[in-house]
Amino acid sequence: MSVMTSNKHSATPTPPSRKRNSLSKGKLPRWAVPATAAGAIIIGAALSTLTGFSVATFAIYSAVLFVIAATVITSVVEGKRQGRNAMWTYLIYGSFLLALIPLASVLYTVLEKGLPGMSSHFLFTSMNGVTGAVDNQTVADGAPVLGGAYHALMGTLLITLWATVISVPVGMLTAIYLVEYGKNGPLSKAITFFVDVMTGIPSIVAGLFAAAFFGLILGPNARMGIVAAVALSVLMIPTVVRSTEEMLKIVPNELREAAYALGVRRWRTILKVVIPTAISGIASGVTLAIARVIGETAPILVTAGIASQINTNVFANWMSTLPTFIYYQILTPTSPTNIDPSVQRAWAAALLLILMVMALNLGARLIASLFAPKKGR
Amino acid sequence: MTTNALKSKSSTSGQAGDKIFSGTALAAGVLILVTLFAVAIFLLIQALPTFVADPADISGGEGFFAYIWPIVIGTVIAAAIALLIATPIGIGVALFISHFAPRKVAGPLGYVIDLLAAIPSVIYGAWGYMVLAPALVPIFEWLAANLGFIPIFAGPASQTGKTMFTAGIVLAVMVLPIITSLSREIFLQTPKLHEEAALALGATRWEMITMSVIPFARPGIISAVMLGLGRALGETMAVALVLSTGNLIPSLIKSGNQTIAAEIALNFPEAFGLRLAELIAAGLVLFLITLIVNMIARGIIARHKEFSGAN
Numbered sequence: 134m135s136v137m138t139s140n141k142h143s144a145t146p147t148p149p150s151r152k153r154n155s156l157s158k159g160k161l162p163r164w165a166v167p168a169t170a171a172g173a174i175i176i177g178a179a180l181s182t183l184t185g186f187s188v189a190t191f192a193i194y195s196a197v198l199f200v201i202a203a204t205v206i207t208s209v210v211e212g213k214r215q216g217r218n219a220m221w222t223y224l225i226y227g228s229f230l231l232a233l234i235p236l237a238s239v240l241y242t243v244l245e246k247g248l249p250g251m252s253s254h255f256l257f258t259s260m261n262g263v264t265g266a267v268d269n270q271t272v273a274d275g276a277p278v279l280g281g282a283y284h285a286l287m288g289t290l291l292i293t294l295w296a297t298v299i300s301v302p303v304g305m306l307t308a309i310y311l312v313e314y315g316k317n318g319p320l321s322k323a324i325t326f327f328v329d330v331m332t333g334i335p336s337i338v339a340g341l342f343a344a345a346f347f348g349l350i351l352g353p354n355a356r357m358g359i360v361a362a363v364a365l366s367v368l369m370i371p372t373v374v375r376s377t378e379e380m381l382k383i384v385p386n387e388l389r390e391a392a393y394a395l396g397v398r399r400w401r402t403i404l405k406v407v408i409p410t411a412i413s414g415i416a417s418g419v420t421l422a423i424a425r426v427i428g429e430t431a432p433i434l435v436t437a438g439i440a441s442q443i444n445t446n447v448f449a450n451w452m453s454t455l456p457t458f459i460y461y462q463i464l465t466p467t468s469p470t471n472i473d474p475s476v477q478r479a480w481a482a483a484l485l486l487i488l489m490v491m492a493l494n495l496g497a498r499l500i501a502s503l504f505a506p507k508k509g510r
Numbered sequence: 511m512t513t514n515a516l517k518s519k520s521s522t523s524g525q526a527g528d529k530i531f532s533g534t535a536l537a538a539g540v541l542i543l544v545t546l547f548a549v550a551i552f553l554l555i556q557a558l559p560t561f562v563a564d565p566a567d568i569s570g571g572e573g574f575f576a577y578i579w580p581i582v583i584g585t586v587i588a589a590a591i592a593l594l595i596a597t598p599i600g601i602g603v604a605l606f607i608s609h610f611a612p613r614k615v616a617g618p619l620g621y622v623i624d625l626l627a628a629i630p631s632v633i634y635g636a637w638g639y640m641v642l643a644p645a646l647v648p649i650f651e652w653l654a655a656n657l658g659f660i661p662i663f664a665g666p667a668s669q670t671g672k673t674m675f676t677a678g679i680v681l682a683v684m685v686l687p688i689i690t691s692l693s694r695e696i697f698l699q700t701p702k703l704h705e706e707a708a709l710a711l712g713a714t715r716w717e718m719i720t721m722s723v724i725p726f727a728r729p730g731i732i733s734a735v736m737l738g739l740g741r742a743l744g745e746t747m748a749v750a751l752v753l754s755t756g757n758l759i760p761s762l763i764k765s766g767n768q769t770i771a772a773e774i775a776l777n778f779p780e781a782f783g784l785r786l787a788e789l790i791a792a793g794l795v796l797f798l799i800t801l802i803v804n805m806i807a808r809g810i811i812a813r814h815k816e817f818s819g820a821n
Contacts, residue, residue: 218714225610228602232690235683236626239637246640306538314532315539324539327546333737333804334797335744337771341793342549344778345556367549370542398524400531428630431746431771435778456632456747463636463751476640483633490628498621 161210166203173199196227240487247484250278250477256485259284260441260453265468272471280467280474282482284443285458288358289486291447292437292454293427295362296369301419303366304373311374312381313403331371339367340432347436358447361437361454365426372425376418380411413504417497424493428486430456455486557791559784567784577788578770578795580758584674585769585796588749589742591678591762592685597735599682600689607690608697609719620694627687635751638680643671643752650675650763664761672754675762677769680748685738692737696730697723729810736807740800746771770796 177195184190200223208216254277263280271278307324315321334342343364347355384407392402408415438451439461453461459479466475565573607619647669654665667673704722713721724731749772756766774789774796781789 214714214717218716221716221719222610225602225606228599229606229611232599232603232686235642235679238641239629239634239683242637242641243633303538303541306535307542310532310535310539314535320536320539324542327543329808330801330804331542331546333740333800335740335746335771335800337744337746337774338793338797338800341774341778341790342553345552345790346549348556349552367545374542398528400528401524403531424628428628428632430630430632430635431750431775434775438779456630459632459636460747460751463639479636483636486630487633490630491625494625494628 159211161207165206165210169203169206170199173202200224200227243480243483243487246477246480247482250481251484252277254279255281255478255481256286257281257283259443260467261443263441263467265470268466268468268474269471271474272468278474278477280478282455282458282478282485284440285453285455285482286485287443287445288437288440288452289427289454289456289489291445292358292361292365292433292452293423295359295447296365296426297419297423299362300366300369300373300422304370304422305377305415307370308374308377308381309403311378313399313407328371328374331367332375334367335431336368336429337431337435340364340435342367343432344435356436356438356451357449358437358444358452361433361452362447364432364436365429368429368432369422369426372422373419376421377411377415380414380418381407383414384410413500416504417501420493420497420500424490424497427493428456428490430454430460433457434460455482455489458482459486553790553794557787557794559787560791563784563787569785569788574788574791578792581768581770581773581792582795582799583758584767585743585771585799587674587762587767588678588681588753588769589739591675592681592742593735593739595679595682596686596689596738600686600734600738601693601731603686603690604693604697605719605723608694609715609723620691623687623690623694627691631684631745631747632751634680634684635747635749638676638748638752639672642680643673643676645671646673646676646679647671653763661760662762664764667763668754668765670754670765672752673763673765674753674767677749677753678762680752681742681745684745684748685742688741689734689738692734693727693731696727696734700726729813733807733810736803736810740803740807743803744771744796744800746775750775 174195177191177198178186180194181187181191200220203223204216204220207219258279258281260280260282261284267279270276307328311321311324315324340361343360344356346363347360388406388410389402392406393399397405433454434457437454437457439457440451440453444450444452459482462475462479462482466472468474560568560574565571565576568574568577570577603623607616607623611619647667650667650671650673651665653663654667657663658665700723704726705718708718708722709715749769753767753769753772754765755768755772755776758768759766770792774793777785778789
């Protein structure tokens with residue numbers, strides 16, 4: 134990048150072995166910034182010790198001192214403009230480091246607390262029969278935690294599967310209509326607008342939509358897997374429409390015209406030429422859409438309820454999913470007096486969920502890069 | 511496309527296939543519209559009892575407006591805290607990735623940020639509940655002791671750390687990747703010639719950014735922040751897990767306050783009758799608020815699309 138190189142030149146104008154000449158006059162020597170940093174760290178440690186040492190105050194004091202000192206030194210030696218440049222540069226580096234702290238902490242917490250609970254017992258048993266008394270007994274005996282997330286895993290997979298089954302055909306056909314048939318008519322404009330509206334729907338409102346819809350048909354408190362799947366497809370359809378639309382748009386028109394010139398029908402052209410060309414992008418878009426809805430909690434809470442047994446029928450009875458399992462294990466531990474087993478199960482489920490989301494994201498990227506279509510001219 | 515002329519001249523065989531296929535595609539598009547309208551109407555019908563009921567029967571006993579008002583304010587407070595924290599940091603991180611980081615690490619960093627946006631909200635909520643809230647207790651105590659005269663820091667501080675301020679920080683962590691990835695896209699689209707012209711005139715890197723990158727990206731930044739706001743307003747799990755709820759109070763470091771999304775999530779599983787209608791009406795209010803915010807954001811994107819290339 135041109136920005137980088139030009140700046141590097143201005144920062145190190147001459148080899149350090151030379152005597153200072155007219156070109157390097159008015160520049161900070163190379164050791165100045167590391168020296169300032171070292172000074173700031175020492176004074177920061179001292180200040181922090183005065184007020185009761187902690188890593189947080191040490192880091193804050195040192196960082197603030199360093200930014201102020203480096204700015205002042207640069208301003209005095211190199212001028213006000215360079216001083217301001219230095220200050221903003223350090224602030225931007227700082228904001229990046231600051232942003233890393235919570236994100237790293239989240240990942241570390243999930244790994245640290247999730248790994249101990251991850252076992253084949255956890256993966257292949259449900260919470261059926263695991264009561265507060267069982268957890269109390271486990272803690273008293275120091276035995277391995279009983280109960281697992283098999284029912285929630287099944288619920289997640291089934292509900293997401295049904296959401297995909299609903300969303301992918303509807304989403305893809307809508308995108309085909311928008312790109313191949315609609316051509317900026319009033320209807321396609323309306324559809325584009327409402328797909329945009331759907332993108333911004335808060336997930337809990339999508340859950341309420343589905344709950345209200347089925348509530349009117351089947352009576353209040355109709356909670357089962359398929360209601361949750363409908364709620365998730367409200368969230369999933371706009372993502373599928375958007376990504377399919379983008380992919381269909383970059384299919385070169387020459388391909389369509391070549392097919393038409395051979396006398397191929399339009400629908401066969403779309404099915405046999407356009408979609409196969411764009412299929413990698415569509416598949417990766419669908420995978421990302423699945424990754425987005427698989428971790429949704431709020432819509433499941435209001436549509437599928439909560440269960441502790443295995444229920445593989447999405448058309449009857451309540452179901453758990455991994456996110457609602459995590460939520461309830463944390464908010465209402467199985468045994469209120471000994472929450473540790475519940476916490477362990479919750480974090481193991483969180484680890485499982487994160488692994489699934491990451492795998493889906495990486496899978497999407499892999500699909501997109503392995504089978505990327507040639508973009509034409 | 512030049513397909514219309516060709517279509518009318520082709521033979522009749524296979525015409526049925528064409529009709530069926532285009533009909534199905536049209537039906538799918540119409541289905542989205544119909545579903546959205548039908549469901550909006552169903553939601554209104556389900557919420558209707560709230561508006562016609564005797565005000566004394568509504569939670570709080572003073573009608574729907576008195577019920578919804580405090581939690582609307584709570585929602586706005588949580589989102590405001592989140593944006594105040596996430597906007598400067600998010601833009602800083604985006605600038606770092608687009609203009610400061612070495613090119614070799616910039617690409618992977620952008621990908622990592624996108625990956626973080628995909629972490630499910632319940633995990634951020636659990637992290638806020640287990641890790642962040644206890645860690646913030648000493649800070650809240652310090653704030654209450656030293657800045658307690660400001661109403662928002664009035665003590666005594668919560669001993670669990672499950673306060674509005676904590677919820678706001680968790681929301682900030684959640685919207686940060688959104689703001690970062692959207693503004694990074696726009697920063698990268700700044701015309702290279704503008705940047706090089708600024709540098710050629712002797713501008714420092716920061717002057718180049720304020721003179722060429724920021725003016726170019728301003729509408730994009732605004733819409734990124736608005737989309738982040740839409741997410742923060744509608745976010746449920748972080749608040750439901752992290753906030754220990756209560757009445758509307760000015761202090762951010764005591765337990766109290768509530769947001770619409772968390773109110774629904776916490777109460778819906780046990781709700782029936784009028785309470786159910788109330789919660790659905792609350793959902794409707796939340797939907798309207800986020801709808802307005804998102805429409806403004808998309809309006810800004812659309813108006814500046816031709817030269818910002820946003821979205």
